[in-house]
Amino acid sequence: xxxxxxxxxxxxxxxLLIGHTLDTNSHWIAKHLTxxxxxxxxVTQLRDSLDSIKSGVRGSLKRNPSVLIxxxxxxxxxxxMTLAGISRAIDKPxxxxxxxxxxxxxxxxxxxSKPKLTKYRTKMATLPQGSVPLPNxxxxxxxxxxxxSKTILFSLPGVPSEMKAIFRASIIPYLExxxxxxxxxxxxxxxxxxxxxxxxxxDQARKIYPRLYFKSHPRGRETGxxxxxxxxxxxxxxxxxxxxxxxxxxxxxxxxGIRARSSLIMKK
Amino acid sequence: xxxxxxxxxxxxxxxLLIGHTLDTNSHWIAKHLTxxxxxxxxVTQLRDSLDSIKSGVRGSLKRNPSVLIxxxxxxxxxxxMTLAGISRAIDKPxxxxxxxxxxxxxxxxxxxSKPKLTKYRTKMATLPQGSVPLPNxxxxxxxxxxxxSKTILFSLPGVPSEMKAIFRASIIPYLExxxxxxxxxxxxxxxxxxxxxxxxxxDQARKIYPRLYFKSHPRGRETGxxxxxxxxxxxxxxxxxxxxxxxxxxxxxxxxGIRARSSLIMKK
Numbered sequence: 013x014x015x016x017x018x019x020x021x022x023x024x025x026x027x028l029l030i031g032h033t034l035d036t037n038s039h040w041i042a043k044h045l046t047x048x049x050x051x052x053x054x055v056t057q058l059r060d061s062l063d064s065i066k067s068g069v070r071g072s073l074k075r076n077p078s079v080l081i082x083x084x085x086x087x088x089x090x091x092x093m094t095l096a097g098i099s100r101a102i103d104k105p106x107x108x109x110x111x112x113x114x115x116x117x118x119x120x121x122x123x124x125s126k127p128k129l130t131k132y133r134t135k136m137a138t139l140p141q142g143s144v145p146l147p148n149x150x151x152x153x154x155x156x157x158x159x160x161s162k163t164i165l166f167s168l169p170g171v172p173s174e175m176k177a178i179f180r181a182s183i184i185p186y187l188e189x190x191x192x193x194x195x196x197x198x199x200x201x202x203x204x205x206x207x208x209x210x211x212x213x214x215d216q217a218r219k220i221y222p223r224l225y226f227k228s229h230p231r232g233r234e235t236g237x238x239x240x241x242x243x244x245x246x247x248x249x250x251x252x253x254x255x256x257x258x259x260x261x262x263x264x265x266x267x268x269g270i271r272a273r274s275s276l277i278m279k280k
Numbered sequence: 281x282x283x284x285x286x287x288x289x290x291x292x293x294x295x296l297l298i299g300h301t302l303d304t305n306s307h308w309i310a311k312h313l314t315x316x317x318x319x320x321x322x323v324t325q326l327r328d329s330l331d332s333i334k335s336g337v338r339g340s341l342k343r344n345p346s347v348l349i350x351x352x353x354x355x356x357x358x359x360x361m362t363l364a365g366i367s368r369a370i371d372k373p374x375x376x377x378x379x380x381x382x383x384x385x386x387x388x389x390x391x392x393s394k395p396k397l398t399k400y401r402t403k404m405a406t407l408p409q410g411s412v413p414l415p416n417x418x419x420x421x422x423x424x425x426x427x428x429s430k431t432i433l434f435s436l437p438g439v440p441s442e443m444k445a446i447f448r449a450s451i452i453p454y455l456e457x458x459x460x461x462x463x464x465x466x467x468x469x470x471x472x473x474x475x476x477x478x479x480x481x482x483d484q485a486r487k488i489y490p491r492l493y494f495k496s497h498p499r500g501r502e503t504g505x506x507x508x509x510x511x512x513x514x515x516x517x518x519x520x521x522x523x524x525x526x527x528x529x530x531x532x533x534x535x536x537g538i539r540a541r542s543s544l545i546m547k548k
Contacts (some may be wrong), residue, residue, distance in 0.1 A: 026495060027497065028310070028323070029321070029323065030309030030310060030311075030514075031309075031311030031312070031314050031320075033326070033497075035303065038325075039299055040299070042298060043298075046298040046299050052297045052298070052299075052327055053327060053332065054297070054324065054325065054332070055297065055303075055324070056322065056324050057306075057322065060495075064321065064322070071339060075335075087475060087498075088476040090486060091494070091495060130476065130479075130480075132476045132479040133476055134452070152475075167369075171498055180377070207420075208356040208398065208400045208420070211357045212355045212400065214357060214358065218358060225294070226359070227294060227328075227359060228357060229295065230355075244295045244300070
């Protein structure tokens with residue numbers, strides 16, 4: 013496969029947008045997608061609002077990612093409206109899903125001798141038509157999988173332990189089935205140089221190694237000389253490991269020539 | 281003002297989407313916007329790609345937020361392409377900005393006796409036509425402000441210390457000029473109840489207090505009973521402080537009635 017499969021994430025919850033909660037869920041999934049050789053193109057954080065979810069999901073589907081993962085808003089309460097928003101975005105009505113209802117029933121049977129199926133509980137089994145529920149090994153609300161044109165849409169709950177459990181059990185096997193190769197990466201720690209002096213060195217390297225991706229991250233304040241610049245070099249296509257070694261050596265030699273110090277770390 | 285002004289954030293950088301860097305910048309700005317009585321409607325994380333930035337900025341401007349803040353990609357290197365992307369999104373050519381060039385010159389004059397204006401340095405002073413540069417008190421790349429239809433667009437560098445310094449010096453005064461009132465908020469810590477049992481209590485409270493916003497956050501695994509649910513209650517319109525007190529008291533009394541424990545914290 014020459015072109016790597018692409019993904020988008022939509023993370024839903026007012027708690028993110030009022031600055032209460034840091035969106036570590038997207039970050040965790042981003043790491044996994046990268047490790048599996050997938051390209052995450054966009055992350056969107058949206059409010060708990062039907063209009064906002066509808067518009068965000070429609071916008072994402074128009075870009076045709078291979079996979080769209082939504083996080084959050086699958087619980088029993090009124091403000092959990094992800095699936096209703098998706099239902100509007102894709103014009104599929106909400107229906108009680110028998111398989112999902114069984115998962116919810118099984119969950120409460122472990123908690124109560126005679127579990128009652130309140131409307132709050134059946135809400136978690138009411139999914140857009142055509143959805144496949146994904147078992148939640150550590151909580152109640154099932155995950156959801158559905159096909160929409162060229163995109164597979166996954167919906168995961170926002171509680172991190174539940175999000176991770178469903179991602180590991182149901183999404184990783186799907187992502188792995190594409191057999192993509194993981195990108196190789198090195199990190200070079202550089203001191204004794206300012207970023208604008210590093211720029212021409214990187215520009216030259218980019219011309220010589222167009223298949224590689226160079227990204228410099230200054231750390232600390234620029235009071236004269238940055239205390240530290242971290243330079244990451246990846247290959248963006250399979251089989252460019254040798255080029256990474258050559259590019260790293262070339263850059264470190266040029267840095268030594270202008271008396272900047274650098275050290276290389278191979279990322280696993 | 282009855283309707284609170286709205287904001288969007290676009291955070292740019294491959295390091296976010298490969299899971300290297302957690303987007304703490306957006307989170308920090310989200311907190312400040314909320315404190316100042318602004319509503320943050322959407323956060324988007326985009327890759328360092330002209331097409332991606334153009335499409336993300338256009339999409340945001342179509343929604344007409346009062347303010348759009350972009351973070352990242354203002355540095356001297358080739359992969360910092362935020363302003364070029366914005367230039368394409370708003371159809372304004374890139375021009376060397378005299379005022380910005382002066383800021384860049386002043387910066388390097390403090391570092392070097394005879395600063396040279398390399399193309400990497402003038403790049404940071406090349407802005408979409410009609411831009412106003414914002415001084416960067418702790419780094420080189422100036423921030424940028426421009427008006428686009430009903431939206432004021434601010435661009436900030438991605439290095440957190442620089443982002444914060446420009447935000448404090450140039451954006452907070454602008455946000456404060458809208459004289460919005462900060463939302464009031466309480467947090468109730470609840471133990472001894474499952475989320476689906478809390479749901480009907482919250483539904484009733486929502487009906488009685490439609491101006492308030494109730495959001496429950498389960499913490500920990502749902503092995504039978506959640507160890508802890510954090511319930512946040514905000515007013516979404518000015519002057520609903522009394523309603524928050526009444527709603528909190530009502531909910532805590534009902535919780536006591538079903539032997540769940542709760543304690544209230546007034547957020548400042």
